[in-house]
Amino acid sequence: MSEQDNATLIEVKGLYKLFGSEANKHMHLVHEGLSKDEILAKTGHTLGLKDINLKINRGEISVIMGLSGSGKSTLIRHFNRLIDPTEGNILVDGTDVMTLDQNQLEQFRRHKMSMVFQRFGLLPHRTVLDNAAYGLTVQGLSKKEANERAVEWLETVGLGGYEKQYPSQLSGGQQQRVGLARALATNAEILLMDEAFSALDxxxxxxxxxxxxxxxxxxxxxxxxxxxxxDEALHLGNRIAILKDGELVQDDKPEEILLNPATDYVEAFVRDVNRARALTVETVMQPQICRITADSISDALKQMRKTDDDYGYHVTDDGYQGIVSQETLEEAVRDDNGDDALCEKVYEDIPIVAPDAVLEDILPETINADYPVPVVDEEGEIQGELSREAIADVLSPDQVPEEAAKASQPTAT
Known part of the structure; x- marks a missing residue:
């Protein structure tokens, strides 16, 4: 089994859903390529999903998105068989959920998957504690153990002290935190969240x-x-799957969705997104070219002259130290300081940025820097460089600060 297969927890294969009393009878029309509207007109049946093939990796947040009627809620309800497919397979940890009998399916829902609903789904006549412990009591835990675990999760989501309150006494955000605590308390490996935050301010x-x-x-x-x-999908997702009229039109990393939309529909979908707010430094940075490893100024200058750059990043066994320019090094050699150690006195005043920083947060310092800004990780190792030109290339024209736009233009010759 490949590494990718090991990473896959849920796999959807050739999934179709045709809503109606005689779905199987009319599936040939779907396979013949008739549109959703044509099938509805001919048969009175509604095509919900068409040939969905999707892998969801263990330990990631996978976002499924689309406009109303795209099939996203229909799809998520297939994972725990609240809806059965007309055709296709759903494998969870290698097990096809369609093969589970009623008892196995109940155990699967109680222990493998938890769900957080859009409208909170709380029991109004029960306290916050009872609501949070509900899934645990269904699993068969004693009331004492269920309450102890529920209290821990209520504290985790910021609702410690609210145990005796009732849902009607809580704000919308607090009610959704109860729903989240209830889902997490069951210790299910998979969390299904259907428009979980859309009802909130x-x-x-x-x-x-x-x-x-x-x-x-x-x-x-x-x-x-x-x-x-x-915007929510880009903020949360490790991967994003976009549906349109029941079909999967793109499944990719957020930055790929933004920078390389697969269809005109996706391109229109992402056109007005604030890319500076959605993209991180890591998605835009370029490999840094000139690494200066010399100890002295003169040796550093010799090393730099072998490259096409007039600047370089000084690195030692301790990681990134600073950026040096050819002009500053030549000036130091002329002043008879060529044998001096390469150190802070010859470094340029350039900030560093982290790979996971959002572009919007580092735009000013990057745009005003005389050289590409070094991208340095938590261990102090340089991972790449970020230039004004690179930022201008990925941002739409109305999102590019004037300084960056000017810097990205070729100079006249």
Whole structure:
């Protein structure tokens, strides 16, 4: 089995869903290529999904998105068989969920997958604690153990002390945190989140997105998140699958969705996205070319003259040290300091940026730097460089600061 296969937790193969009382009878029309509208007109049946093939990796947030009617909620409900497909297979950890009998399916839903709903799905007559413990009691845990675990998860999502409250006494954001605590408390490996934050006010929604990311960094769950909001998808997703009229039109990393849309539909979808807010340094940076490893100024100058660049990044066994320019090194040699150690006194005043920094946050320092800014990781190792030209290339014209736009233009000869 390949490394990719080991990483795959859920695999959807040739999935079709035709809604109607005689779906199997009319499936030949789908395979003959009739459109959704044509099938509806001929048969009164609605095509929900058409030939979906999708892999979801273990421990990642996979976003499935599309506009209303695209099939995204239909698809997520196939994973735990709230909806059965007309054709196709859904493999979870190698097991086809279509082969599970009723008892096996109940165990699968109780232990393997948890779901967080758009409208919270809380039981209004039960306390916050009882709601959070509900899935655990269904699993068969004692009330004492279920309550103890529920209290821990309520504290994790920021609701410690709210155990005796009722859902009606909570804000929308707090109610959704209860729903999240309930889903996480069951310790299910897979979390299904169907438009989980879309009913919340924008500020609370943003806070919930950030909290989900923080939790995921600790828990490494496999999360399938449904949304119609591209900004939300870009913020949360390790991968994004885009549906249109029941068909999968692109499944890729967020930066690929933005920079290399597969169809005109996807291109129109991403056209107005603020790329500076969505892309990280790592997605735009280029490999740094000139690494200066010499100890002295004169040796550093000799090393640089063998390259086509007039600047270089000084690195030692301790990692990145600073950026040096050919002009500064030549000036130091002329001043008879060529044998001096290469150190801070000859470094250019250039900031460093982290690979995971969002472009919007580092635009000013990058644009105002005289040289491409070094990209340095947490261990102090240089990973690449970020230039004004690279930023201008990936941002749409109305998102490029004037300084970057000018820097990216070729000079007249």
């Amino acid at each position: 924008p500020l609370i929604r943003s806070e919930m997105q950030d909290q989900l990311i923080e939790l995921q960094e600790k828990l490494h769950k496999t999360i399938i998140f449904i949304t119609h909001d591209l």
